[in-house]
Amino acid sequence: MPKLFNPTMECSTASCRLFPRVSARSRRGSSLKSAIIAQKPSTLAEDLPSKKRTNWGKYDNSLEQAAAAWRNHKTVNWELEKPLDRTTSFATLASLLKRCGQAKALYHGRLVHAHIRRYRYDWNTFLGNWVVKMYGDCGSIEDARSVFDNLPKINLYSWNILMNAYAQNGCGREALECFQRMQCDGIRPDQVSFVAALDACSSIAALEKGQEVHAAIVRRGYDRQLIVGNALVNMYGKCASLGDARNVFNQMVNRDVISWTAMITALSQNGHCDEALDFFDQMQGAGFKPNPITFVCALDACASLADLKKGQEIHAAIVEAGYEGRADMGNGFLNMHNALVNMYGKCGSLEDARRVFSRMPSRTVASWTAMITACSQNGHSKEALCLFNRMQSDGIKPDQITFVTVLDACTSLAALEKGQEIHAAIVECGYEEQVVVGTALINLYGKCGSLEDARNVFGRMPVRDVVSWNAMIAACAHNGHGMEALDLFDYMQSDGFKPNHVTFLSVLAACSHTGRVDAARRYFNSMREDHSLIPKVEHNVCLIDILGRAGLLDDAENLINSMPLESKARVWLCLLGACRIYGDVERGARAASHAIKLDPENAAPYVLLSNIYAAAGRSFVEVYTPTQSSRCRGTAPGTAQVPWVPYRCRGTGTHGACFFFFENLF
DNA sequence: TTAGGGTTAG
Secondary structure, eight states, X not given: OOOOOOTTSOHHHHHHHHOHHHHHHHHHOOSHHHHHHXXXXXXXXXXXXXXXXXXXXXXXXXXXXXXXXXXXXXXXXXXXXXXXXXXXXXXXXXXXXXXXXXXXOHHHHHHHHHHHHHTTGGGOHHHHHHHHXXXXXXXXXXXXXXXXXXXXXXXXXXXXXXXXHHHHTTOHHHHHHHHHHHHHTTOOOOHHHHHHHHHHHHHXXXXXXXXXXXXXXXXXXXXXXXXXHHHHHHHHXXXXXXXXXXXXXXXXXXXXXXXXXXXXXXXXXXXXXXXXXXXXXXXXXXXXXXXXXXXXXXXXXXXXXXXXXXXXXXXXXXXXXXOTTOOOTTTHHHHHHHHHHXXXXXXXXXXXXXXXXXXXXXXXXXXXXXXXXXXXXXXXXXXXXXXXXXXXXXXOOOOHHHHHHHHHHHHHHTOHHHHHHHHHHHHHHTOTTSXXXXXXXXXXXXXXXXXXXXXXXXXXXXXXXXXXXXXXXXXXXXXXXXXXXXXXXXXXXXXXXXXXXXXXXXXXXXXXXXXXXXXXXXXXXXXXXXXXXXXXXXXXXXXXXXXXXXXXXXXXXXXXXXXOOSXXXXXXXXXXXXXXXXXXXXXXXXXXXXXXXXXXXXXXXXHHHHHHHHHHTOSEEEEEEOOOOGGGTTOOSEEEEEEOOOOOOOOSSTTHXXXXXXXXXX
16 A cells, blocks of 8 residues: 655755656756755755735746646646646645645645646645645735735635734734724624734734624624633733633633633733643533643643642643554644643742653754753753753754743853854854844853854844833943943933843842942832832842942931831842941841841851851841741740850851851850 | 634744
8 A cells, every 4th residue: 555645844855756767857957946846845845035916927936947847747636646637626626735735835836826826726725725725824914914915705604714824924914904994894703803913912912902803703692602711711810811711711601621722821821820820620520521732831830830749740641641652633632732841830830841852753943942041050060061961963853932931041151152153153143133032142142251253143133122122221331331221221212122030130239240320220210110120129229239348328218117028038138248347236136137037947047147246346247036946945035145255157057047046156 | 615713932
């Protein structure tokens, strides 16, 4: 029995098997035709510059050449291994286009399209719609649009397919324009159109437009449909309108696993991970069995919470469902395994992440990236770099996220040379212009002290976002170029970017390095006043540090006392550090006492205070005795005067310093 | 004889 062609298999293999004679010829000839054929399919698709794709004159040429090349060798009906010809039915052609779309096999899709054009079947809207869908599924949205524009007759299917093509390729605005235009053209949207419109709103987080579409859905009576309800829950979740998502979910007449999964995702992606996990349990209580996608969402919530116990529970449920080790159902199970690796990595259980990874039935670049991230984020940066090499020896090409993770590992190791090597590979792959990659590079160069390289990368970035601006400001601030950092802060705003909490940390660091106390106060106050940002502990620590270093201890202490922060242990500790510099014993004792009260396990305040006393030549220290631990031998909580002897380090245990004092007391 | 809902990596 002949082995059937599977479009998901390696393109080059498929190409050789399908068109052996052409491949042989391509090795000999040097004509354009041969050159096209000699290309690996995926390369050919990428080689058509995006601008040319809309230019049908040029594009037709390529297609015609491709078609001509195959005229003698026949495009093949992959299911029957029969050449395509005039007798091939429309149903077969549609089925081939569908499979090309599912497998994202753009090159083969183009071949089928060429066949359709060759026999002038492009007058047929049914086939034309399938071609539009194929291009949309393959991510070639400009081709989809061109084919749509040349359709002889546009029907409801055509509009719905085009809208989905736009919505699924990150062009929500264009999808919504189609939604308007179809109605202007007198075509009444059906529930599929509404779902596509909601999807478009989700992709660009257009809440108001989504609400408008919701109102139209209610007017037309589609709101009781299960799929429409699910799309609404998803839209409100993606638009961060959790209350609306809940309302729609609660009012749904029917629910299925997808409704529950959409609600779990809405909760988890809007910072309500605990509740998302409650919903996951409730869903099972209501008799719905989680599927691989539900498990992915639940694992994601565990990862965000770093809740290892719940993550392990869910892993056990996956094993019980018989899902572990399965590789069928497209990418469903694969993604679930990736989510397990990710969850264990985020929960700090590298050993479990390794175990899942080693048992995975198959791995994609996402699986490798998840494992590399797990290593890198758990302090095993060298292992992350080894895995990166192993991945490439296994023939998996890194993508932009892999590069970001690997650059982070280099940053942690301060491995500038390795980072530069990876930078060269990034340039070779054409990823340098990607904003996330550029940002990771700026971070690397900034942290490794190579500010000039950071500036170069930043200067070359075609697109920047807040994160890349933050990285560049931080690079300047931490390399002693405080003024440049503050200038960048101004440029960033004139470029239309709103600073966030991270920006202000770097700005305050820049003020600290340049000793600009008044400017620091101004920036700190402007967080709340001009940018509606509530300063976090880190910002307060930064400002106290600046005031403390400048000797403005009164101001620093007053600021701490006026802070509405829940936990002030770190800020008191910061003031304590400043008291040490300025030898302020009384204030130091006060600060230490606050810090110890708030975080009795931390030895740092004891050590700092003892240093202050030693420097002041005092013979005792006054410390707050936190607990009746065995080490304290019955000391009641309260304040004790401890005789001072010169400090010697007595180990690293959390009670080390405490033990030291009490040892001298008794 | 087509189209539609839920998922991961910074």
